[in-house]
Amino acid sequence: xxxxxxxxxxxxxxxxxEWLAEHLEAPDTRIVESNEDVLLYSxxxxxGAVHIDWRDDLQDPLVRDYIEPETFAALCAKxxxxxxxxxxxxxxxSNWWACYALWAFxxxxxxxxxxxxxxxxxxxxxxxxxxKEKPQPAMAEYPxxxxxxxxxxxxxxxxxxxxxxxxxxxxDVRSPGEFRGEITHMPEYPQEGVLRGxxxxGAxxxxxxxxxxxxxxxxPATELAGIYAVGCELKSDENIIAYCRIGERSSHTxxxxxxxxxxxxxxxxxxxxxxxxNRVRAPIERS
Amino acid sequence: MSDYPPKLTAIIxxxxxxxxxxxxxxxxxxxxxAKKHEPKPGEAFDLEDVRKDEECTDTVGVFLRVDADKxxxxxxxxxxxxxxxxxxxxxxxCKGLDGATLDExxxxxxxxxxxxxxxxxxxxxxxxxxxxLTRMKGAVKVFLNRLRAAQG
Numbered sequence: 001x002x003x004x005x006x007x008x009x010x011x012x013x014x015x016x017x018e019w020l021a022e023h024l025e026a027p028d029t030r031i032v033e034s035n036e037d038v039l040l041y042s043x044x045x046x047x048g049a050v051h052i053d054w055r056d057d058l059q060d061p062l063v064r065d066y067i068e069p070e071t072f073a074a075l076c077a078k079x080x081x082x083x084x085x086x087x088x089x090x091x092x093x094s095n096w097w098a099c100y101a102l103w104a105f106x107x108x109x110x111x112x113x114x115x116x117x118x119x120x121x122x123x124x125x126x127x128x129x130x131x132k133e134k135p136q137p138a139m140a141e142y143p144x145x146x147x148x149x150x151x152x153x154x155x156x157x158x159x160x161x162x163x164x165x166x167x168x169x170x171x172d173v174r175s176p177g178e179f180r181g182e183i184t185h186m187p188e189y190p191q192e193g194v195l196r197g198x199x200x201x202g203a204x205x206x207x208x209x210x211x212x213x214x215x216x217x218x219x220p221a222t223e224l225a226g227i228y229a230v231g232c233e234l235k236s237d238e239n240i241i242a243y244c245r246i247g248e249r250s251s252h253t254x255x256x257x258x259x260x261x262x263x264x265x266x267x268x269x270x271x272x273x274x275x276x277x278n279r280v281r282a283p284i285e286r287s
Numbered sequence: 288m289s290d291y292p293p294k295l296t297a298i299i300x301x302x303x304x305x306x307x308x309x310x311x312x313x314x315x316x317x318x319x320x321a322k323k324h325e326p327k328p329g330e331a332f333d334l335e336d337v338r339k340d341e342e343c344t345d346t347v348g349v350f351l352r353v354d355a356d357k358x359x360x361x362x363x364x365x366x367x368x369x370x371x372x373x374x375x376x377x378x379x380x381c382k383g384l385d386g387a388t389l390d391e392x393x394x395x396x397x398x399x400x401x402x403x404x405x406x407x408x409x410x411x412x413x414x415x416x417x418x419x420l421t422r423m424k425g426a427v428k429v430f431l432n433r434l435r436a437a438q439g
Binding site: 036037038039040042043056 | 311312314315318319370371372375407408
């Protein structure tokens with residue numbers, strides 16, 4: 001499906017900007033933009049794309065958790081998405097939030113997903129069309145999923161603690177300064193409310209950015225394998241947990257490990273450092 | 288409301304009267320005006336502060352000119368990665384604080400930001416909306432310190 005598959009494990013999940021430009025009106029597809037910049041979609045977006053916000057649309061407004069299956073079904077229906085629709089995600093910040101939204105769709109069992117390699121920045125830099133016209137999809141039928149598949153791809157505090165205690169792979173995808181506990185926020189962001197700095201004992205530092213090139217597109221599978229399979233000694237049948245601060249950068253790494261390298265048991269710890277670094281008696285390493 | 292400079296007061300009043308959707312549309316309109324507040328060829332400034340630091344996602348330049356009545360006039364440059372809300376606040380503040388006195392700017396509380404932006408948009412990962420005001424105040428403070436030092 002994409003001409004830039006670089007021998008990925010699941011190349012059909014990654015599409016290029018060129019491919020998307022030629023398939024803007026493909027049947028049974030829906031393009032979804034998900035950003036960190038809350039107003040960016042409204043300044044112009046890929047023609048036909050709908051907007052799904054990581055907080056307002058995917059998170060429970062009260063409890064720190066994701067929406068319930070019924071709410072997810074309503075979100076999809078409103079955006080013209082059925083269980084048979086292939087949802088193509090893209091966004092700002094090298095696709096952090098696009099990966100987060102894609103991962104959230106997978107939580108509800110929606111497996112027909114794709115990601116635009118390089119995301120919004122690449123599309124814009126190539127001078128491709130943007131529009132302010134918001135699509136008005138016809139209401140679709142989306143039955144509420146029977147459950148959320150948290151156990152398959154989502155890790156909680158206790159899972160991460162057990163992973164640490166058993167010496168199983170934990171991948172910390174934050175910046176090196178955050179991993180070492182020298183700073184408690186991303187280098188270019190304000191403090192986001194973490195009391196302690198450091199990392200989960202036993203975690204390996206592999207910043208998310210390691211997986212991409214300067215233009216935000218993913219590195220070829222051979223290079224990615226060198227980073228994760230060789231560098232981190234990740235084995236294909238192992239349970240792997242990735243984390244960051246609130247789960248968006250680790251969604252990006254979850255995508256790399258799951259779809260580009262084909263690891264089958266990867267979970268994203270979305271509580272991440274904003275939970276761990278505030279939790280009473282949570283063990284912390286600094287190095 | 289009376290604590291704010293008159294031009295900013297008018298902008299705040301406008302935003303407070305708008306429903307959420309129109310508020311967003313106006314913020315986007317302001318964000319698209321941000322380039323108009325860049326320095327113009329031939330303009331001279333009393334203070335220039337161009338840097339990228341940990342509070343913002345790209346380089347921001349603050350250019351301050353102070354007129355004979357101690358009124359402040361700002362020009363701002365923004366790097367391409369700066370968020371839309373930050374661009375909008377740049378236009379709003381350049382317009383709303385134009386001609387305000389240095390003392391008015393230093394005394395300006397940040398509590399007007401949610402009144403303009405709306406509570407929904409001021410959230411985690413959009414906190415840089417406060418950044419431009421901080422940088423403007425920082426420039427005024429440096430200017431005042433230099434002025435006091437020069438006056439001995």
